[in-house]
Amino acid sequence: MHNGLKENAAEIFKSAIEAVEPSVAVKRALARDKNTLQVGNRSxxxxxxxxIYVIAFGKASVPMAKALDEILYDLPLQGLAITKYxxxxxxxxxxxxxxxxxxPDENSLKAGQMVKEILSKAGEDDLVIFLISGGGSSLFALPRKDVSFKEFVKLHEALLTSGATIKEINTVRKHLSTVKGGGLARMAFPAQSISLVLSDVVGDPLDVVASGPTxxxxxxxxxxxxIVERYHITLLPSISRLLEDGLNGLVEETxxxxxxxxxxxYNKLIGTNCxxxxxxAKKASQMGYNTLLLSSYITGESKEIAKVFSALGRNELLHxxxxxxxxxxxxxGETTVAVKNGGKGGRCQEMALSxxxxxxxxxxxxxxxxGTDGIDGPTDAAGAFADGDSVEKGSMKGLDARSMLNSHDSYNFFDGIGDLHKIGQTGTNVMDIYILLVE
Incomplete structure (x- = not known):
């Protein structure tokens, strides 16, 4: 692998992460002058x-909450920040x-109950500030009354390996939950509320980020x-009953x-993939590259999207x-992987291997x-570097790239050739970044 290109790509990626650092995003979004707080077009x-109650949830919740605490340092503030282990x-x-x-796990359920208890105290003379970032859909959960939590978890597992998009997954989540699909806004009422949102969803639709709680x-x-029919997902009894009641109008909609x-x-978007x-792009230009920002809307099957980047690279090399x-x-953007048999990897590593x-x-x-969160799938890598020598390097170490792609074992392939990109958990999350460099 060309080490210079690898180092350059890592520097460009680092610049992207720094631009969406959560505390920076919060301080950029809020302007305080004594007792006046300006948020977007609202004062x-x-x-x-x-x-003032603070409810923060998502992978960026702690640095977001810390930044808010610093801004409102002299005011009565209390609340909860829910984040990933x-x-x-x-x-x-x-x-x-x-x-x-x-x-979600039992702690996610407990977190949902804690949020409900805090918001039950909020009245019309109070202000609630929600700090929302990617991962919020699973980090706190409060299923509808008659839904088994065990079945709730099983459905999440099935959805995440089905190939469904995040919008589809969150559509299901919203209908299982009392806190998603506007549920938190209802819990906070009659208190006024502000939501500051870091988007981890393609196109930044607020009703999809963290399943649209506000x-x-x-x-x-x-x-x-x-959605469950499209992806052939079998529903367990309590969820099947909920869906049937919902279709018959016996259960309240979101x-x-x-x-x-x-x-x-009031909802304000403060950090995005764009x-x-x-x-x-600014960093790449400073490094001397002619730069094209293709799109922040990339979706689809990871291994298929990789073919597009390969075609772009060939065109650059030849023409x-x-x-x-x-x-x-x-x-x-954010691609998907339909997992059929079980290797180790994530959508970014799968794209790199393809x-x-x-x-x-x-x-x-x-x-x-x-991934901008530093975590690609259930691994300790943000993603991986790939070039024209990767397959041969793997072969020399007894690793068959095509076989490992078929078994979704991209992590072990790139680990074997030393080309995983490990940066640790970043504390932010605005989907994935794809960087193609051609010398």
Whole structure:
């Protein structure tokens, strides 16, 4: 592997991460002048509130909560920050609680109960500030009353390996939960609320990020039914009964637009994949690359998307198009992997391995696919580097790239050739970044 390209890709990726660092995003979004807090186009008189409650959830919840605590240092503040195991820490006035991701566990259930208890105290003279980031859908959970938590967890596991998109997965989650699909906005009412959101979803739809807990939901039980049928997911008894009751109008839908709870709930997007990509493009240009930002809307099957990047690389090598070399093509999004048999890896590592196979034998080209949270699937790597030599390097170590792609064992392939990109958990999450460099 061309070490210079590898180092350059790592630097470009690092710039993307720094641009969406959670505390930076919160401080960029809030402007305080004495007792006036400006959030987007809204102004809040902080002197009129008896109490300010903070509910933070997602992989970025702790640094987001810390930044807010610093901004409101002299005001009565209390609340809860729910984050993934290993991302916790201590905050002075806000309790930190760890739970599981991407599948909820008992701590996720307990966190949901804690949120419900805190919000039950909020009245019309109080302000609730929600700090929302990727991972929030699993980190706190409060299933509808008659849904078995064990079955709730099993359905999450099935959805995550089905090949369903995050929008589809969260449509199901919203209909299983009392806190998603506008549920938190209802719990906070009649208190005024502000939601600051770091998006980990393609296109940044607020009703999908963390399953849209503070915004209206347009999806229905019919959509829920279509998704489980499309991906051939077998529902266990309590969830099957819920869906049947929902289809028959016997169970309340998620909160829809026009509900009065949303009149006093303001949502502000503060960090996105686009912001990260813009920073990466700026860094690449400074390093001397002719840079193209392709899209932040990349979705689809990981191994198929890799073929597109390989084709772009070939075009650059052979025709110097769409731009002259050295070139850097950037994109972002969130792909999927339909897991049929069980190796170790994640969607970014799978994309890199597919790219390595498609680009076999090419020189002066490198591809990095990595998650901005520093975690790709259930692994300790953000993603992986791939180039035209990767397949041969694997073969020399007894690793068959094609076989390992078929068994979704990309982690062990790249671990074997020393090309995993390990940066640790970043504390932020705005989907994935894809970097193609051509010398």
């Amino acid at each position: 809040y008189d902080l002197g009129q509130y008896q109490k 290993g991302l916790g820490g201590q905050l002075e006035r806000i309790e930190v609680y760890e739970a599981a991701h991407p599948v 915004v209206p939901d347009s999806s229905t039980f019919e959509d829920f039914n279509d 909160l829809k637009a026009g509900n009065p709870v949303f009149d006093i709930c 912001i990260a990509l813009d920073a990466a 110097a198009k769409p731009m002259s070399r050295p070139s850097c093509i950037l994109a972002g 790219f390595a196979i498609e680009a076999e034998g090419l020189e002066d080209i490198l591809f990095l696919a990595a």
